[in-house]
Amino acid sequence: MRNFLARRLMFSALSMIVASMAVFGLAHAKEDPINLFIQPGYFMAPETLAALKAKWGLDKPLVLQYLTWAGNMLRGDLGDSVQQSRPVTTIVGEKWGATAQLAIVAWIFGTITGIPLGILSALKRGSPTDYFARGFALFGQSLPAFWVGLVGIWIFAVYLGWLPVFGRGAGLPFFEQAKHYVLPVLVLGWGPMAGYMRITRSAMLEVLDSEYIKLARAKGVSERSVIWKHALRNAIIQPLTIATLLLAGFMDGAVLVEVIFAWPGVGRVAVEAVNSNDFMLITGTVFIFTALYLFMSLVADLLYTVVDPRIRYA
Secondary structure, three states: OHHHHHHHHHHHHHHHHHHHHHHHHHHHHOOOHHHHHOOOOOOOOHHHHHHHHHHHOOOOOHHHHHHHHHHHHHOOOOOEOOOOOOEHHHHHHHHHHHHHHHHHHHHHHHHHHHHHHHHHHHHOOOOHHHHHHHHHHHHHHHOOHHHHHHHHHHHHHHHOOOOOOOOOOOOOOHHHHHHHHHHHHHHHHHHHHHHHHHHHHHHHHHHHOOHHHHHHHHOOOOHHHHHHHHHHHHHOHHHHHHHHHHHHHHHHOOHHHHHHOOOOOHHHHHHHHHHOOOHHHHHHHHHHHHHHHHHHHHHHHHHHHHHOOOOOOO
């Protein structure tokens, strides 16, 4: 286990270095990054321009710029937002709670609906229930999230007037606030739910056709025990993998959903940073997203040993 953790930590560190170099390199690929800080149509005196370059460290050699920037990142100093003149960590921290709430609710919704639906589809193979579940998953994986969100707004908010579509309803009573979560959670969780269903169904069908399941049934083991103790225990590894990675993706910020429903989260902040050329805010959010995704990937690997004790890492 120690060797495995050492290898994974080294891989994570290498991935972070590559990601940081990619982000830093893209900022310098086309033109001087100082131009990102200058609003179009404004003239800036050479003395002011030189002072800005010195402030942002852009007057140093490129390699030294990267090392300084990466060192600050490792110390938790993500810099100050150009547009807001506030620390990036403060801005992201203010929005992280909203993203985490939406992400966890959507993740729970996708998990507790997709996995049972996949199990039911596998057990009812070839039945109308199976075809309905597979068709539902097909639509969930093929329809774009932005289209589903806009159609949901038109039906449930504009036409029926049942649900609100703006913000998260902070400060409202519980049931009124819950209404703000319905459409974003459905739109965000439908695609992952379809993915859960298809992967769980495939894994369950493979396990149910295996020899040890046939042997268990031949020995008179109850069908409930065969399904929940033998089949699901071995089939759950694949859904578990995407479960942790999906949670990381949700926590990174569902950009489309947050923009469509004006959700005050990290994803919306990242889009606004791109539109306003806020270089420090963009690089800071990308750094946080990458670190979170790598951490959840490590958690997924460690959970394998919990689900299946036969798995051992050398």
